[in-house]
Amino acid sequence: MENFSDDCETINFDQMPDENGHFGPYGGRFVSETLVYALDQLTSLYERLKDDPEFQAQIDYDLAHYVGRPSPLYFAERWTKNVGGAKIYLKREDLNHTGAHKINSAIGQALLAKYTGKKRVIAETGAGQHGVATATVAARLGLECHIFMGEEDIQRQSLNVYRMKLLGATVIPVSSGSRTLKDALNEALRDWVSNVDDTFYIIGTCCGPHPYPEIVRNFQSIMGREAREQSLAQTGNLPDALVACVGGGSNAIGLFHPFLKDQSVEMYGVEAGGFGVSTGKHAAPLNDGIPGVLHGNRTYLMEDENGQIIETHSISAGLDYPGVGPEHSWLKDLGRVNYVTVDDDEAMSAFYSLTQTEGIIPALETSHAIAYAEKLAASMGPDQMIIINLSGRGDKDILTVAEIDGISL
Amino acid sequence: MNRIAKCFERLSKENKKALISYIVLGDPMKHITLPLMHALVKSGSNIIELGIPFSDPTAEGPVIQRAHERALENGSNLGEALSLVKKFRESDTITPIILMGYTNPIERMGYDKFIELATTSEVDGVLTVDLPPEEAVTFNDKLKSSNIENIFLLAPTSSQLRQEKVTKMAGGFVYYVSLNGVTGAGNLEIDSVQKHVGNIQSLTKLPVCVGFGIKDGVTARAVADISNGVVVGSAIVKKIAELAETKEIDPAVYVDAVSRIISDIRSALDK
Ligand SMILES: Cc1ncc(COP(=O)(O)O)c(C=O)c1O
Numbered sequence: 001m002e003n004f005s006d007d008c009e010t011i012n013f014d015q016m017p018d019e020n021g022h023f024g025p026y027g028g029r030f031v032s033e034t035l036v037y038a039l040d041q042l043t044s045l046y047e048r049l050k051d052d053p054e055f056q057a058q059i060d061y062d063l064a065h066y067v068g069r070p071s072p073l074y075f076a077e078r079w080t081k082n083v084g085g086a087k088i089y090l091k092r093e094d095l096n097h098t099g100a101h102k103i104n105s106a107i108g109q110a111l112l113a114k115y116t117g118k119k120r121v122i123a124e125t126g127a128g129q130h131g132v133a134t135a136t137v138a139a140r141l142g143l144e145c146h147i148f149m150g151e152e153d154i155q156r157q158s159l160n161v162y163r164m165k166l167l168g169a170t171v172i173p174v175s176s177g178s179r180t181l182k183d184a185l186n187e188a189l190r191d192w193v194s195n196v197d198d199t200f201y202i203i204g205t206c207c208g209p210h211p212y213p214e215i216v217r218n219f220q221s222i223m224g225r226e227a228r229e230q231s232l233a234q235t236g237n238l239p240d241a242l243v244a245c246v247g248g249g250s251n252a253i254g255l256f257h258p259f260l261k262d263q264s265v266e267m268y269g270v271e272a273g274g275f276g277v278s279t280g281k282h283a284a285p286l287n288d289g290i291p292g293v294l295h296g297n298r299t300y301l302m303e304d305e306n307g308q309i310i311e312t313h314s315i316s317a318g319l320d321y322p323g324v325g326p327e328h329s330w331l332k333d334l335g336r337v338n339y340v341t342v343d344d345d346e347a348m349s350a351f352y353s354l355t356q357t358e359g360i361i362p363a364l365e366t367s368h369a370i371a372y373a374e375k376l377a378a379s380m381g382p383d384q385m386i387i388i389n390l391s392g393r394g395d396k397d398i399l400t401v402a403e404i405d406g407i408s409l
Numbered sequence: 410m411n412r413i414a415k416c417f418e419r420l421s422k423e424n425k426k427a428l429i430s431y432i433v434l435g436d437p438m439k440h441i442t443l444p445l446m447h448a449l450v451k452s453g454s455n456i457i458e459l460g461i462p463f464s465d466p467t468a469e470g471p472v473i474q475r476a477h478e479r480a481l482e483n484g485s486n487l488g489e490a491l492s493l494v495k496k497f498r499e500s501d502t503i504t505p506i507i508l509m510g511y512t513n514p515i516e517r518m519g520y521d522k523f524i525e526l527a528t529t530s531e532v533d534g535v536l537t538v539d540l541p542p543e544e545a546v547t548f549n550d551k552l553k554s555s556n557i558e559n560i561f562l563l564a565p566t567s568s569q570l571r572q573e574k575v576t577k578m579a580g581g582f583v584y585y586v587s588l589n590g591v592t593g594a595g596n597l598e599i600d601s602v603q604k605h606v607g608n609i610q611s612l613t614k615l616p617v618c619v620g621f622g623i624k625d626g627v628t629a630r631a632v633a634d635i636s637n638g639v640v641v642g643s644a645i646v647k648k649i650a651e652l653a654e655t656k657e658i659d660p661a662v663y664v665d666a667v668s669r670i671i672s673d674i675r676s677a678l679d680k
Contacts, residue, residue, distance in 0.1 A: 189467045
């Protein structure tokens with residue numbers, strides 16, 4: 001990368017965040033006093049366990065035998081030919097148990113919950129993938145599970161709502177505010193404050209108060225570590241570029257983080273452009289927001305001139321969030337990662353394009369990454385290589401897509 | 410001396426407990442707030458906590474959440490809160506005013522501009538729910554040098570170490586949150602409150618007031634007996650919500666209803 005800044009050369013990305021959870025000016029712990037104790041507890045538990053070989057062995061076992069890791073790094077040959085440019089590889093997180101990357105972190109956090117002895121887990125969900133992942137691990141460990149989900153998302157992701165119920169979770173509709181992911185997170189925080197003694201909060205993305213952004217990143221980094229090895233094994237080289245969609249940013253940070261020190265690897269985080277960034281109706285805080293404080297951390301946000309968080313729009317529930325993980329805000333300011341946008345229509349056409357050329361139906365969230373990668377690949381040479389995080393499969397979105405096509409199922 | 414300190418000094422001379430009343434700016438309509446503030450004082454409140462509406466009030470239960478929503482619908486914001494306090498001061502220069510809210514609107518205005526306006530309006534204290542001491546260092550220093558008290562919360566889950574840390578930074582009074590939960594929750598446990606408040610009092614000279622779960626004269630009295638004062642919020646806001654529901658626009662009706670609640674609690678405290 002030509003403009004790999006001097007800062008980036010000297011930073012040890014593995015040493016971030018600092019002990020108070022800060023990534024430069026971002027991150028931290030902006031919570032009401034009641035939660036400080038629970039977060040301190042979680043921090044010291046995680047510090048104790050993260051280098052513990054037995055804990056790591058349990059995670060590795062679950063990831064291999066329950067989730068189905070490692071996920072393949074697949075060369076999308078036909079699509080590459082159609083696009084005509086760089087070779088495109090897909091990191092197949094859609095093949096994980098439950099169909100998305102969310103399970104990587106849910107498995108890890110549930111194991112932490114088990115160590116705390118708490119018998120109840122809660123989670124927020126937008127697209128429902130994290131809700132399903134949490135309900136799944138809760139069923140497996142015999143934990144009581146409550147999932148908070150905005151009313152609007154309950155409608156557009158009804159298949160996932162039913163999956164969660166089948167798995168024994170209680171889905172709690174959230175009717176406040178914009179009735180989407182942001183409000184589900186508010187409600188999960190309120191529940192946690194009220195039940196902090198017996199409840200473990202399994203957060204769905206690399207947001208929230210310290211230590212969550214770090215914990216989620218570390219659990220999700222399995223994707224980047226595998227992709228790095230697979231790339232070297234399959235092609236003899238590191239990729240030239242990585243592309244991932246960014247809602248809260250967990251699939252992106254999980255792919256990017258193990259490559260941050262590799263100066264030759266360019267990275268693109270794709271935010272939801274909604275109806276177009278110029279319309280204001282989107283979910284792209286890194287492209288069109290400013291730093292502020294929400295959900296326990298300082299990060300780029302979409303807000304009005306009075307500091308009120310504004311409603312976002314994206315066709316994909318999982319990207320429909322006004323904030324972003326604090327580490328991404330820091331990486332943006334550093335210039336290490338490029339944050340770009342793809343609007344609803346572009347995402348939809350990428351959805352069809354991948355489905356029809358490769359026989360892989362991607363999630364609508366993932367379709368944003370695919371759309372950008374298509375443009376990027378076309379601008380690169382055939383001796384170059386891109387890895388896209390294929391963060392999830394599109395089964396959950398079938399009803400939405402059918403509706404757009406005017407078909408009622 | 411800051412108005413808050415003076416207020417507690419006066420109360421202690423009179424052997425009385427502090428009654429701190431919380432309403433949300435602009436709830437349910439902008440023209441209701443100023444008359445309500447004066448009514449709170451007249452009916453026996455010693456300190457007013459003026460809630461600054463925020464889109465994502467994560468520490469609030471449903472009653473106060475709805476109040477924030479009503480206020481945001483009519484466009485109430487931090488800037489207006491500051492001008493309103495200035496107006497309040499035209500006829501009340503004694504009652505301490507604390508702005509209670511969330512970090513983001515203050516950061517958006519900017520710490521310096523906020524403090525400048527708060528100083529002109531004679532705001533006495535600030536309570537930022539989601540700004541614990543670790544994140545509050547810069548803001549706290551700025552507030553201190555402007556003689557505005559930074560009020561901090563302590564909770565049942567706060568460790569001894571934490572209580573020491575928070576009381577060291579705290580100004581005005583310490584706000585003890587009586588229960589693990591959001592505003593408006595039920596189950597107040599007096600024994601536990603007594604133990605914690607006693608411990609906090611042993612760490613600081615500041616008064617310790619208790620909020621969350623105080624609904625009426627009985628609960629107020631029970632808590633006041635073991636602390637320096639009580640904070641009442643949801644009980645007032647619930648009444649405001651009932652009137653808002655009927656589309657009431659006359660400030661006198663709100664003043665009447667809220668005054669009755671406050672008088673009841675005041676007389677229970679003074680009995
Ligand atoms: C398949 C898929 N990809 C991406 C996301 C966005 O989340 P994040 O940015 O944390 O990866 C979601 C969230 O629901 C998802 O289900």
